[in-house]
Amino acid sequence: MGISLFLLLAMAGYAQTGTLTVNYKFMNIVDGYDHQTKTQVLIDGEVVGESREGLESDGGSFTVNVPTGNHQVEVINWALYEGEWEPHTIENDYSIDCTYTTYHTFKKKQKLFLVFDIDTQTHASWKKPVKMKKNKG
Numbered sequence: 001m002g003i004s005l006f007l008l009l010a011m012a013g014y015a016q017t018g019t020l021t022v023n024y025k026f027m028n029i030v031d032g033y034d035h036q037t038k039t040q041v042l043i044d045g046e047v048v049g050e051s052r053e054g055l056e057s058d059g060g061s062f063t064v065n066v067p068t069g070n071h072q073v074e075v076i077n078w079a080l081y082e083g084e085w086e087p088h089t090i091e092n093d094y095s096i097d098c099t100y101t102t103y104h105t106f107k108k109k110q111k112l113f114l115v116f117d118i119d120t121q122t123h124a125s126w127k128k129p130v131k132m133k134k135n136k137g
Contacts, residue, residue: 016068018106022051022075023129024114025059030095036080037088037098039114043071053080056116066106075100077116088116100124 024039034057040050041064049064066073077088077098088098098116104126115123115130123130 017065018068018108018110019063020066020073020106020110020112021061021063022112022114023059023061024051024075024077024116026056027115027117028119029056030118035088037077038085039075039077041066042074042076043067045072045074066110068106068108070103070105073100073102073104073112075112075114095119096121098122 020041022039022041034055036053037056038051038053039060039062041048043066048066049062051060051062054060078085079088079092079094079098081092086092088094090097095118096116100112100114100122102124104110111127113125113129117123125131
């Protein structure tokens with residue numbers, strides 16, 4: 001009985017999940033290039049959820065379930081081009097790679113803020129929105 005209880009508790013601990021809320025927006029979108037996009041989250045290489053489809057200028061926020069503990073997290077923005085979804089990357093002739101990859105220790109509730117700045121790069125911040133310097137001009 002003691003071993004069964006131990007295994008049950010160990011399995012329950014292993015299977016704990018939390019949530020990840022991803023907030024994303026685009027900056028410096030070029031006129032005429034406000035692409036239809038969606039953003040996807042992968043944990044340890046497995047898709048765990050994605051945003052609704054919308055224009056880059058819409059930005060968005062969505063929440064996915066994630067396993068607690070240390071895991072690889074990838075966020076990939078996809079663009080609709082000629083009826084096909086493709087990663088929004090330099091390799092596919094976009095201005096920047098709209099991706100973010102890191103290892104993160106997930107707890108119950110986590111927030112990730114992403115800014116896909118067409119003039120520079122992808123910026124990320126955990127817990128608080130990304131602080132961007134304003135261009136002087």
